Structures are given as C-alpha cells and as structure tokens.
Amino acid sequence: MSRIDVRKTYKLYIGGAFPRSESGRSYVVNDAKGKLLANAAQASRKDARDAVVAARAAFGGWSGRTAYNRAQVVYRIAEVLEGRREQFEAEIRASEGVSAAKAKTAVDAAVDRLVWYAGWADKITQVVGNANPVAGPYFNLSTPEPSGVIAVVAPRDPLLGLVSVVAPLIITGNTVVVIASEDHPLTAITLGEVMATSDLPGGVVNVLTGSQAEIAPWLASHMDVNGIDLTGVEDAELATELEVAAADNLKRVRRPSPGATDDWLAEPGLDRMTQFLETKTVWHPIGV
Amino acid sequence: MTNIFEYAPAPESRAIVDIKPSYGLFINGEFVDGNGTSFKTVNPATEEVLAEVAEATDADVDEAVKAARRAYTRVWSRMSGAERAKYLYRIARIIQERGRELAVLESIDNGKPIKESRDVDVPIVAAHFFYYAGWADKLKYSGYGETPLGVAGQVIPWNFPLLMLAWKIAPALACGNTVVLKPAETTPLTALLFAEICQQADLPPGVVNIVTGAGDTGRAIVSHPDVDKVAFTGSTEVGKAIARAVAGSDKKVTLELGGKAANIVFDDAPLDQAVEGIVNGIFFNQGHVCCAGSRLLVQESVADEVMDRLKRRMATLRVGDPLDKNTDVGAINSAEQLAKIRELSQVGEDEGAERWSAPCDLPANGYWFAPTVFTGVSQAHRIAREEIFGPVLSVLTFRTPSEAVEKANNTPFGLSAGVWTDKGSRILSMANRLRAGVVWANTFNKFDPTSPFGGYKESGYGREGGRHGLEAYLKGADA
Numbered sequence: 001m002s003r004i005d006v007r008k009t010y011k012l013y014i015g016g017a018f019p020r021s022e023s024g025r026s027y028v029v030n031d032a033k034g035k036l037l038a039n040a041a042q043a044s045r046k047d048a049r050d051a052v053v054a055a056r057a058a059f060g061g062w063s064g065r066t067a068y069n070r071a072q073v074v075y076r077i078a079e080v081l082e083g084r085r086e087q088f089e090a091e092i093r094a095s096e097g098v099s100a101a102k103a104k105t106a107v108d109a110a111v112d113r114l115v116w117y118a119g120w121a122d123k124i125t126q127v128v129g130n131a132n133p134v135a136g137p138y139f140n141l142s143t144p145e146p147s148g149v150i151a152v153v154a155p156r157d158p159l160l161g162l163v164s165v166v167a168p169l170i171i172t173g174n175t176v177v178v179i180a181s182e183d184h185p186l187t188a189i190t191l192g193e194v195m196a197t198s199d200l201p202g203g204v205v206n207v208l209t210g211s212q213a214e215i216a217p218w219l220a221s222h223m224d225v226n227g228i229d230l231t232g233v234e235d236a237e238l239a240t241e242l243e244v245a246a247a248d249n250l251k252r253v254r255r256p257s258p259g260a261t262d263d264w265l266a267e268p269g270l271d272r273m274t275q276f277l278e279t280k281t282v283w284h285p286i287g288v
Numbered sequence: 289m290t291n292i293f294e295y296a297p298a299p300e301s302r303a304i305v306d307i308k309p310s311y312g313l314f315i316n317g318e319f320v321d322g323n324g325t326s327f328k329t330v331n332p333a334t335e336e337v338l339a340e341v342a343e344a345t346d347a348d349v350d351e352a353v354k355a356a357r358r359a360y361t362r363v364w365s366r367m368s369g370a371e372r373a374k375y376l377y378r379i380a381r382i383i384q385e386r387g388r389e390l391a392v393l394e395s396i397d398n399g400k401p402i403k404e405s406r407d408v409d410v411p412i413v414a415a416h417f418f419y420y421a422g423w424a425d426k427l428k429y430s431g432y433g434e435t436p437l438g439v440a441g442q443v444i445p446w447n448f449p450l451l452m453l454a455w456k457i458a459p460a461l462a463c464g465n466t467v468v469l470k471p472a473e474t475t476p477l478t479a480l481l482f483a484e485i486c487q488q489a490d491l492p493p494g495v496v497n498i499v500t501g502a503g504d505t506g507r508a509i510v511s512h513p514d515v516d517k518v519a520f521t522g523s524t525e526v527g528k529a530i531a532r533a534v535a536g537s538d539k540k541v542t543l544e545l546g547g548k549a550a551n552i553v554f555d556d557a558p559l560d561q562a563v564e565g566i567v568n569g570i571f572f573n574q575g576h577v578c579c580a581g582s583r584l585l586v587q588e589s590v591a592d593e594v595m596d597r598l599k600r601r602m603a604t605l606r607v608g609d610p611l612d613k614n615t616d617v618g619a620i621n622s623a624e625q626l627a628k629i630r631e632l633s634q635v636g637e638d639e640g641a642e643r644w645s646a647p648c649d650l651p652a653n654g655y656w657f658a659p660t661v662f663t664g665v666s667q668a669h670r671i672a673r674e675e676i677f678g679p680v681l682s683v684l685t686f687r688t689p690s691e692a693v694e695k696a697n698n699t700p701f702g703l704s705a706g707v708w709t710d711k712g713s714r715i716l717s718m719a720n721r722l723r724a725g726v727v728w729a730n731t732f733n734k735f736d737p738t739s740p741f742g743g744y745k746e747s748g749y750g751r752e753g754g755r756h757g758l759e760a761y762l763k764g765a766d767a
Contacts, residue, residue: 240536
C-alpha cells in the first residue's frame with residue numbers, strides 16, 4: 001500500500017505569522033484542468049486591516065536599516081528560493097498547467113530578479129538622488145526615501161510576476177500588503193514561507209489570498225496606506241474605482257497598463273522602484 | 289512698546305505699470321474676448337478694482353487646448369531642444385528687463401510686500417527660466433528620457449502668482465510640451481503680463497495659452513480629454529478632487545498641496561537666528577505659503593526665552609502698504625481668505641489656546657491681519673492640524689528629539705520641516721526622521737530653481753525644480 005501524503009494547509013502571511021482568515025472562510029483553488037489543488041484562505045476586510053497594521057509597524061525598522069542590510073536580506077530570499085525551486089516548479093506546473101521547462105524558466109527568472117533588485121538597494125540613491133548647486137551658500141542634497149506602506153494587487157503570473165512587483169518595493173524600504181492572484185494564490189503563500197525563513201522581518205511583506213474585488217477597495221481607501229500598485233487589476237472599471245478611492249489620502253498610484261501585458265521575463269527598468277519613492281531635499285547654510 | 293524708529297513712507301512708484309481696464313484670454317498667441325462673463329480683480333491693500341478679466345468657459349478652454357495641441361504637433365515638439373532653449377532664454381531675459389514692472393504689478397494684485405516680489409519672486413522666476421532653458425537640449429542626460437507628454441494643463445494658486453507660473457511653464461516648455469495655464473482668480477494680472485512677454489519673445493502661437501477664471505475653468509482644463517498632463521498647486525481638497533477626476537485616464541499628474549510644517553527649535557540652537565527663522569517661516573508672504581513653518585515646536589527648557597524674543601521681534605514687523613519698501617508684512621490676498629484666517633483664529637481661542645498679536649496699526653481699507661502667535665496649543669487643536677494659510681503661528685513644546693519627531697510627523701501633510709540646533713549629528717538624524725519633502729536646517733523658506741520641491745503624504749506628489757522637476761514633463765527613460 002502506498003503512503004498517504006501529508007497535505008499542506010495554505011493560510012495567510014501577516015506580520016511574519018501564518019494565520020487563517022479571521023473570517024474562517026476559504027475558497028477552492030483548482031489546477032489547470034479543474035481538479036482540486038487546495039483550499040486557500042479567503043481574506044476579509046479585517047485581515048486586510050491587520051496586514052496594514054503589521055506593515056506600518058514594520059516600516060520604521062525596515063526603512064531604517066542600512067541599504068546594505070536590505071540587500072543582504074533580499075539576496076537571502078533568492079538563495080532560499082533557489083533551494084526550494086523544485087517545490088515552486090511543481091506548484092507552478094500544477095496551477096498553470098505549463099510544461100516543466102516553462103516552470104523552470106519562471107523560477108530561474110524569479111531568483112534572478114531577486115538578485116537583480118538586491119543589488120539596487122545601495123545604488124538607487126546614487127542614481128536618482130543628487131546634490132543641487134543652489135545660488136547661495138547652502139549645502140543642498142536630494143535623496144530618495146520610501147513612501148511607506150504600499151498595497152499591491154499582484155498579477156496573474158504566480159511567482160515571477162509576484163516577485164517582480166514586490167521586490168522593487170521592499171528593496172527601497174517600503175513595506176507591502178500584497179493581494180495574491182486570485183486564481184493562482186498558492187505559490188504566494190509558499191513564497192511567504194521562503195520570506196519567513198530569509199531574515200525578512202515580519203510585516204515587511206504581508207500576503208493576502210482571496211477575492212481581489214472584495215479586498216482591494218479596503219486597501220485603496222485605507223488612510224494608513226501610502227501607495228497602491230494596481231498591476232494585477234484586469235477589470236478596468238475596478239481599477240478606476242480603486243484609483244478614485246486612493247485619492248482620499250492621495251496615495252501614489254501605479255495604474256494597470258491595459259493592453260500592454262507585462263513581459264515579466266524582460267529586464268525591468270527603475271520605475272517600479274521610483275514610483276513609490278519620495279524625494280527629500282535637505283538644506284543647510286554654509287558658514288562658520 | 290513705543291516706536292523708537294519712525295520710518296518715513298518709502299513707496300515704490302506704480303507709474304511703471306500700465307493696468308488695462310479689461311483683459312481677455314491669451315489663446316494661440318493672441319488676446320481674445322472669450323465666450324464667458326468677466327470678473328474683477330482687486331488690490332487687496334485698498335479694495336480698489338484693478339481690472340475686469342474674462343472668465344473662460346468650457347468652449348474657451350477647448351479652444352486653448354486645441355491651440356496648444358496644434359502648436360505641439362506642428363511646431364514645438366519638432367523644434368530642436370537648442371532652439372526651444374533660445375526662446376526660454378529670451379523669456380528669462382525679458383523677465384529681468386521688465387523685473388521692476390512685474391514686481392510692482394505682483395504686489396498690487398497680490399498684496400505682498402514689494403521687497404519680497406522684487407527680491408524673491410521675480411529674481412527666482414527669471415532664474416527658473418534660465419535653469420530650465422539649459423535643460424532643453426540636454427534632456428538625454430536627465431535620466432527621464434527626452435520624450436515630451438504633449439499638452440499640459442496647469443492650475444496655479446494666488447500666493448506666488450508669477451513664481452508658480454514659472455515653476456509650471458519653464459520645465460514644461462523645456463521638455464517640449466505646450467501649456468494651457470490658469471492663474472488664480474484673485475491674481476491674474478502678472479500671468480497676463482507674462483503672456484505679453486511671450487509675444488515680445490516671438491514665442492510661436494499656442495505654445496503658451498493663459499486662460500483666466502475660477503474653479504469651473506480649472507475643472508474644464510483638468511478634465512479635458514486632450515490634456516496629457518495635469519499640474520496643480522493649491523489646496524489639498526482640490527488636489528484630491530483632481531486625483532479623482534483623472535482616475536482611469538492616462539493623464540500624468542503632479543500635485544503640490546497644503547502643509548502644516550513643524551519648525552523645531554532645540555535648546556542649543558542659536559536663538560536669535562532661530563527667531564529670525566521662525567519669523568521668516570510664518571510671516572514671509574503673510575503666511576500665504578504652503579510650506580510655511582506654521583507649527584513651532586520649541587524645546588521646553590528654552591520655550592519662555594524663545595517666546596519673549598519672538599514677541600519682541602514680532603513687535604518690530606512693519607505691516608501695511610505692500611508698495612512701501614519698508615513693509616515686512618503686506619495685505620491678506622482676499623476678503624475670503626481673511627475670513628478663513630479670522631475663523632480659524634477664533635477656533636484657536638475657543639479651544640483654549642492663548643492668542644497674542646503684534647501691536648500694529650492696520651490700514652482702514654483692504655484686508656489685513658496682524659502677525660499672531662498662539663501658545664498653549666495641543667496637538668488636538670484645529671490650529672495645530674489645519675492649514676491656516678495666514679500669519680498665524682501655533683506653538684507647541686517638546687522635551688526629547690523623539691517627541692519632537694513624533695509631534696512633527698503627526699499630520700497628514702508632509703511638505704516641509706525646519707530644524708534649529710548647533711549639533712550636526714542631531715540635524716542629520718532629525719532630517720532623516722522627518723517625513724517631509726523639504727527639510728530646512730538652521731534656515732527656512734529657501735527656494736532655488738535647482739532644488740526639488742514637493743511633498744510627502746497628503747501634501748501631494750511629484751517634484752518641481754531641479755533635475756527631478758523634469759520627470760513630470762517627460763515620458764521616462766523606458767519610453
């Protein structure tokens with residue numbers, strides 16, 4: 001008789017812990033052929049708010065770390081992901097129904113993307129900041145700082161897409177609440193396990209699974225969220241509603257790009273980092 | 289206090305300006321009547337009506353956008369950066385040549401002291417055009433690409449009418465965009481004089497269009513489907529309305545909105561310099577400054593001494609005729625704004641703060657408010673939370689640097705902050721911890737074309753000035 005395998009319970013990832021939804025709800029996640037893969041937690045408004053509280057609590061410490069240290073941590077995520085690549089390849093194949101080769105390419109690219117962004121931590125300030133030669137005896141320097149807590153609606157691509165939207169935010173010191181792809185949420189939670197074991201402080205990345213249309217509006221209107229990335233919102237009407245709600249406290253908004261499907265394999269530019277950075281300019285007189 | 293020093297009046301002559309009885313809209317290089325009614329602009333220091341100004345309708349705005357689009361497609365986006373630069377240099381030179389005229393007109397229409405319009409506003413306006421002129425043929429080195437956006441719709445406030453125009457128009461044109469700009473309804477005159485300067489510079493028709501009007505005209509610009517970029521400076525409330533209005537569109541937006549800046553004075557600060565900084569922070573331009581240091585956070589151990597020195601200094605401020613060269617504090621820009629300042633000051637008293645105003649004689653006509661300070665203010669008071677946009681300072685105290693940071697950041701705004709201390713490491717740690725777009729350390733209210741300006745949080749997004757200011761008018765490095 002063959003061994004009965006131990007199945008995994010997929011929960012949320014909030015504040016470094018893996019709680020079930022406070023609502024007690026879950027929803028069925030099927031594979032590409034419509035066969036049951038697992039039940040995923042169906043996050044509620046309360047879960048979203050808890051995630052924002054966790055992200056806000058983590059912001060001071062994470063943004064206050066040295067850029068070098070943030071780079072070390074994000075590089076560590078890449079290392080741990082590489083070590084668990086077979087699990088991710090299996091999950092991607094099951095969820096998306098793609099070939100082994102395609103799944104391998106996606107994991108390769110996700111690891112490489114993390115390494116790429118890790119290297120940016122202590123360079124982005126030098127590329128987008130500068131000294132300003134004002135017409136007077138003043139020291140004047142402009143440097144980038146993270147915007148704060150950023151809500152992200154992750155794209156459909158379950159690993160590479162997710163990594164590509166989260167890594168550029170945390171590398172600069174933002175903390176994140178991400179709504180995983182509704183159809184492919186399982187890899188997001190497994191990625192949470194990777195992050196939880198990579199020295200990433202709890203609360204820097206929080207992962208919610210469930211209904212995008214249900215959760216996203218609460219994050220868009222949340223007054224303690226500083227920005228929202230709508231990349232994964234495919235419904236144009238919902239995207240507009242979210243942007244309108246985001247105006248309540250003037251969140252920085254990254255709009256979805258309708259028609260232009262993101263090529264996640266291409267090398268990203270700077271804009272996923274710079275869109276959620278503020279520029280701080282400090283003046284001081286020069287004298288004796 | 290008896291006044292030891294009597295000053296003889298030293299009025300700047302207004303003969304240099306020629307204010308017409310009425311003004312039209314500047315569309316496609318010409319002044320036209322427009323289809324709407326007109327409104328009056330008044331001198332806030334005397335309540336004298338200065339001119340009738342056309343109120344642009346939706347159809348007028350549409351005409352202006354069409355002119356801007358034509359100029360963009362046929363002329364401006366095709367012209368080399370080096371040639372665009374020459375026009376901007378010309379404009380900068382004419383602003384210098386007509387600087388006195390612009391300064392006097394600005395003080396008449398806005399109410400700000402002539403020494404500020406003459407020594408601050410107008411020189412920085414010219415410098416701004418010079419600075420961005422130089423970028424026009426160097427955009428490939430900017431880091432933001434060199435592709436313009438198209439037609440920019442720009443709406444500016446009344447506190448720095450010409451300076452805000454320069455902050456909007458200079459980078460837009462340098463990057464190859466054309467503009468439709470609306471000045472504030474209480475201060476349209478220098479923008480209309482700027483239109484004349486565009487004519488003198490032979491700027492191609494339609495590159496700059498100036499449409500006057502109030503909120504409805506602004507809405508028509510912001511929501512016009514053929515506007516690619518919206519730039520707004522003004523209230524946070526209107527900024528939010530604009531963010532909602534452009535939702536779901538492809539319009540690029542920058543917003544420079546309100547503030548409630550903390551000006552933090554530590555016990556080791558050079559107190560006389562700090563007091564000058566406090567005065568400059570809140571009474572410069574009658575406090576009509578979005579980055580004004582309107583919340584003084586003073587360390588408890590020196591609070592009494594700072595307040596004594598501050599009151600003594602405030603008593604020497606000369607409030608009155610904006611055209612008098614000795615005037616420190618001019619007129620409040622409008623009756624409406626004066627009513628707001630009075631209302632919030634009354635709320636300050638009602639909520640239990642202690643009010644002190646500098647003893648000064650205010651002119652009988654016009655809109656005036658004596659420099660005022662509130663002590664005993666708590667963080668919950670409305671005068672500690674809301675932007676008053678007038679010469680009113682709220683004073684709070686703190687004991688430790690952490691408490692100062694906590695209180696300074698306890699606001700939905702994040703435009704600017706000030707720090708006064710002699711300790712270098714403390715300056716840098718405070719500068720790191722303050723969530724604000726501009727931090728002035730041992731100085732305040734300094735502006736320069738090379739220095740980016742803009743806010744965190746509800747003070748808006750995007751930067752104006754410096755290399756960073758180009759980003760708002762270019763498609764980006766990947767375009």
